[in-house]
Amino acid sequence: MTKQFTANVLICGAGAAGLTLAIDLARRGVSFRLIDKMDGPFRGSRGKGIQPRTQEIFEDLGIIDRVVAAGGLYPPQREYREDGSFTVSEVMEHVDPSPAEPYHIALMVPQFLTEGVMRERLLELGRRVEFGCELVGLEQDQDGVTARLAGPDGEEIVRVRYLVGADGGRSFVRHALDIDFPGKTLGVRAVVADVVLTGLERTAWHRFHEGAMDRQMSLCPLAGTELFQLQAPVPLEGDVDLSAEGLSAMVAERTRRDNIHIVSVLWASAYNMNARLADRYRVGRVFLIGDAAHIHPPTGGQGLNTSVQDAYNLGWKLAAVVSGASETLLNSYEEERRPIATAMLGLATKLLDAAKRGAMRRGREVQQLDLGYPESALALEKPVRSGGLLAGDRAPDAPLRGAAGQATRLFELFKGPHWTLVGYQVEREAVPPRAALRTHAIGPRGNLIDENGHFLEAYAVAPGDWVLVRPDGYIGAIVGSQHIDALTHFLGEHGLI
Ligand SMILES: Cc1cc2nc3c(=O)[nH]c(=O)nc-3n(C[C@H](O)[C@H](O)[C@H](O)COP(=O)(O)OP(=O)(O)OC[C@H]3O[C@@H](n4cnc5c(N)ncnc54)[C@H](O)[C@@H]3O)c2cc1C
Secondary structure, rough: OOOOEEEEEEOOOOOOHHHHHHHHHHOOOHHHHHEEOOOOOOOOOOOOOOHHHHHHHHHOOOOHHHHHHEEEEOOOEEEEEEOOOOOOOEEEEEOOOOOOOOOOEEEEEOOHHHHHHHHHHHHHHOOOOOOEEEEEEEEEEEOOEEEEEEOOEEEEEEEEEEEOOOOOOOOHHHHOOOOOEEEEEEEEEEEEEEEEOOOOOOOEEEEEEEOOOOOOOEEEOOOOOOOEEEEEEEOOOOOOOHHHHHHHHHHHHHOOOOOEEEEEEEEEEEEEEEEEEEOOEEEEEEEOOOOHHHHOOOOOOOOOHHHHHHHHHHHHHHHHOOOOHHHHHHHHHHHHHHHHHHHHHHHHHHHHHHHHHHOOEEHHHHHOOOOOOOOOOOOOOEEEOOOOOOOEEEEEEEEEEEOOOOEHHHHHHOOOOEEEEEHHHHHHOHOOOOOOOEEEEEEOOEEEOOOOOOHHHHHHHOOOOOEEEEEEEEEEEOOOOHHHHHHHHHHHHOOOO
């Protein structure tokens, strides 16, 4: 057995979850290997909806503008009636951005484009995916994990401190850990395919026979490409012809139009919808993130987003523990993320039931801006607050002005791997500087000015309050000046010495 550590972390799977974790660890200087058993990048559009909360994370990771440029917005949807006429509506409720929530509209970016941007970012940080490298065995002991990898040059044994299974719904890691994956098969099978077609305008998402599971057909122009994403429920049993001819015939039969022609099929899959959640997200030094931990129907566009956010929650904790913070910090990963997946499974299943009835409009619940960890052991409030923003909530954005006069935003100040401490009308010196902590003060003699009151409105703090924001943009603590000792203890406990 190899005793020396090859890297701190082995990430198994380079989908959206594995790539997010890799970018986060790379920018924190944590050594890792990122492997994927496929010979090259996955080509399918799959998870195409990027929700506002994920956009905030992409801003922090330095890829938001590139992701927006790669894709676009959802077009209006056209729901066709039997006679060929149609109604037009927006896919999402339209709400303008606000100072606290700068991203408000779901983006449409085919998953292969999002992942392409992520790989580019990873390369900028000097790292890349090792394709053609499969995890085929793992064992763990008190100090680390020994993994067996099969690559083009044969087998290799690597020794790492932690292993993260980001290896999708059929997760090898989950099976190797013998973690149960209870839930249900939802009795819906669907085709999803990326196709080049003629006969439809690209200015609308075309929907035929919504609510009729035997005839439903959705053809959505994929932003940033010349493709359409075809989606259609199909019978639970039997072969489905996924060739251009086969799909053209299905389109003709379901739309009753003979002028839509599928020219080519770039990727296609017929899959059964499931809603399943892993019993555990961690066994010792091995973790599950993304689809390896939860799978659900695509309704509501939650899968990729939840996977990215799992990785974002785990990344800073792994980095802190590798640098000496207490191992107990890692317990909070499952504690925080598993309840989110439980709720998301319920939401996606509810939206699937609504879709079966033909109701497709999506509201705020899919945006993931209201998710938080108020029950977490990492949430400190002193004194306990009765309303407004609570410890564990998502930290809102707020436009501010620096004392030197330049405009800035809280999200600009959060950006990067550090914690952020913001004091409102405080004695700044009350909290001495520490590594990995950026301290700001708003108020007289502070380095920031809350010119238009947006900070006060969003955070509802009183003079003397301190707000500690975690590296992943959630509120770790809100304490009054009289409880500064509790804040200092909290910082120390989480490796901020
Ligand atoms: C047909 C379909 C349609 C979907 N539509 C939507 C949608 O509309 N909206 C949405 O949000 N989500 C959608 N999803 C879900 C979304 O694609 C997933 O939630 C997302 O891909 C999860 O990312 P992940 O990184 O966890 O897993 P994956 O993207 O599955 O990546 C896992 C990676 O692990 C690799 N791997 C597996 N085993 C090993 C091993 N032993 N060794 C090395 N590598 C390994 C695989 O090759 C793969 O690249 C859809 C999924 C499917 C299948």
